[in-house]
Amino acid sequence: MNAIDTKQKILDAVDAGFDAQLATTRDFVAIPSTRGAEGPCQDMIGDLLRQRGYEVDDWHIDVDDLKDLRGFGPIEHDFSKARTVVGTYRPSTNAGRSLILQGHCDVVPTGPLEMWETPPFSPVIKDGKMYGRGACDMKSGTIGALYALDAIKAAGLKPTARIHFQSVIEEESTGVGALSTLQRGYRADACLIPEPTSGKMVRSQVGVIWFRLKVRGHPVHVFEAGSGANAITAAYHLIEALQKLEIEWNERAKSDRYFKALTHPINFNPGIIKGGDWASSVPAWCDVDCRIAILPGWSVADCQAEIRSCVSAAARDHRFLSNNPPEVEWSGFLSEGYELKDSAEAEAAFGKAFAAVYGGAVQDLVFTALTDTRFYGLNYNIPSLCFGASGAAMHGFNEYVDLDSLRKSTKATALFIAEWCGVEKV
Ligand SMILES: [Zn+2]
Incomplete structure (x- = not known):
């Protein structure tokens, strides 16, 4: 045959x-x-x-x-x-x-x-x-x-x-x-x-990192919201900071021999958001599960460190978070x-x-x-x-x-x- x-x-x-x-x-x-x-x-x-x-x-x-x-x-x-x-x-x-x-x-x-x-x-x-x-x-x-x-x-x-x-x-x-x-x-x-x-x-x-932002606020009745701290709006502040990190990493991607051909290879995604317990209580907590990509050759540990420092820097220039720093938890993929x-x-x-x-x-x-x-x-x-x-x-x-x-x-x-x-x- x-x-x-x-x-x-x-x-x-x-x-x-x-x-x-x-x-x-x-x-x-x-x-x-x-x-x-x-x-x-x-x-x-x-x-x-x-x-x-x-x-x-x-x-x-x-x-x-x-x-x-x-x-x-x-x-x-x-x-x-x-x-x-x-x-x-x-x-x-x-x-x-x-x-x-x-x-x-x-x-x-x-x-x-x-x-x-x-x-x-x-x-x-x-x-x-x-x-x-x-x-x-x-x-x-x-x-x-x-x-x-x-x-x-x-x-x-x-x-x-x-x-x-x-x-x-x-x-x-x-x-x-x-x-x-x-x-x-x-x-x-x-x-x-x-x-x-x-x-x-x-x-x-790409590789992928999953992480969770854990923000803890200070619950008060909404009538005195000014004296509390809203964990949900504070989480948005962190999301915006991570969107800037996404822009920075996409800049870096321009030196990758394959990914330079793509306009936006690094995608950051806040994929799950949970927080608060009651519409008339300033939310005391907010968890945001996120995904971000990294490129071949990038070290997962280095990228984890960058995510942490991005979140800490954003927390430092926030009225409430500066004294109540959010946590970052690794919640899945840690992939090259x-x-x-x-x-x-x-x-x-x-x-x-x-x-x-x-x-x-x-x-x-x-x-x-x-x-x-x-x-x-x-x-x-x-x-x-x-x-x-x-x-x-x-x-x-x-x-x-x-x-x-x-x-x-x-x-x-x-x-x-x-x-x-x-x-x-x-
Ligand atoms: Zn598949």
């Missing part, structure tokens, strides 16, 4: 399996796997892997095992049910290069349900798109990778290198799920994460940026797969969000590719994945696995 036949057989097998792939994707998207509730998704992945004959490792994550590792971010919520699931394929002939395929099954909250056209966890296919929370980011990618492996088998072939199929949690808040696979000992010659990248290859991605490099072999293999499906060369994506690739690349020098389908409204309302793009990215994934791991006849 020649190489062209092999390719065509795999591509045909992806087409033949696509309806089944969509049905599985729909079942997976239907699970409301927000943070802390990923268990049923992990059960489903474990079952899918076992049905296919993979060796399944399903374990509880112990934060103590991870807390000293590079890239760890603090966990604040109940972590007692946190699990990682890895399915391993072991080849009978070891000839190719090993591979990690990784997807995250956690999704972000839906926001107000009435703002969705169809319920977020009742996935609907319409006009070539699948709608639902997580349909795009990134449940369709995870299931796509599984069906890419299925297509190789359906084509009468089997990979000639070890493959780990990894389903992780917490990608949207710390990345500790991915970190747990490395702590457990899973390694490979390359990693592919099929996040929805619109058919581009992530070349460089990651640039894909030293990955020529993996990129060459992927380039062949891409050309066969899309034609031409894959374009780079300079990404203002982060992905789990950083752990593989930074902590263990594993070239870590991020490539996947197109879609829209990730983290918004009416999130969808474009199904034609999903079919193509599944094909590219399948050909990449065959190219990288090698295949032989069953």
